[in-house]
Amino acid sequence: MTVEERIRSDIEARVHSGAWRPGDRIPFEHELVAAYGCSRGTVSKALTRLARAGLIERRRKAGSFVADPQVHSAVLEVPDLARMIAARGEQYRWELRGRWSAEEPGFGSALFVEGLHHAGDKPLCLESRLISLAAVPQASEEPFAQVSPGGWLLQHVPWTRARHEIRAIEATSAQAGLLDMTGAKACLLIERWTWRVDQPVTRVEQLFPGDRYDLTAEFKPGAK
Structure with missing residues (x-):
């Protein structure tokens, strides 16, 4: 597992376990750089992919936050x-x-x-x-x-x-x-x-x- 994958996996785990709730701030990029001993570019790529997937929301100058659950709409929903x-x-x-x-x-x-x-x-x-x-x-x-x-x-x-x-x-x-x-x-x-x-x-x-x-x-x- 690459460092980028580990960062994404760790953040996902915290979000889906409920340790980090919607609206919670996740660590700043420089904190993640220090924690994982990697470049800022690696952290940025990991956060970008999480944001694209709708798991987090990146706010300019404010940091990254756990996103509210998304409502999915499709020709076929995943039914209950x-x-x-x-x-x-x-x-x-x-x-x-x-x-x-x-x-x-x-x-x-x-x-x-x-x-x-x-x-x-x-x-x-x-x-x-x-x-x-x-x-x-x-x-x-x-x-x-x-x-x-x-x-x-x-x-x-x-x-x-x-x-x-x-x-x-x-x-x-x-x-x-x-x-x-x-x-x-x-x-x-x-x-x-x-x-x-x-x-x-x-x-x-x-x-x-x-x-x-x-x-x-x-x-x-x-x-x-």
Whole structure:
């Protein structure tokens, strides 16, 4: 890890642990230079990247401060399925099916969680997720027996970048059985990655029966 990466990692850790709260001043550049034994240019690069990611705010002549959490807007949001199902007037339930730790390329030490999201008396989504324990070490202590990992992450871990991939697939017999599907096995698969600055946070695959889930986005004239 370079000095610049170490500075960014240390500041991120303090912000996301709650040690530094929104509005708190982080050390001045000359203090970071002394603390890390590096050049001012290295410190400036680290702070610039954190500012671009929305984690800190740099104010001319005043220093750098922890930024307020950003509101992300996209064609597809990162959804909280529990809230989405409740908004439809249905009862939500999370069913944990498996949880284990392993090494994963690109993530290092990771926690794997599998389960089902239920809407009413039917399963709505089969989820397979991995969580980087380098980015989210506190996840190792969360059993995810009562709360889904996606809902928990949205409450505890800010993200700065996300990517979605969506495609139609045919469910396997095992998947169709878990999703209580009969007849046609057409499904919608959503794969999502989220990062905090340059560090991966989570990767998830969510499989929905094609007749129980749709994607909706609203646009305004002139929106780009």
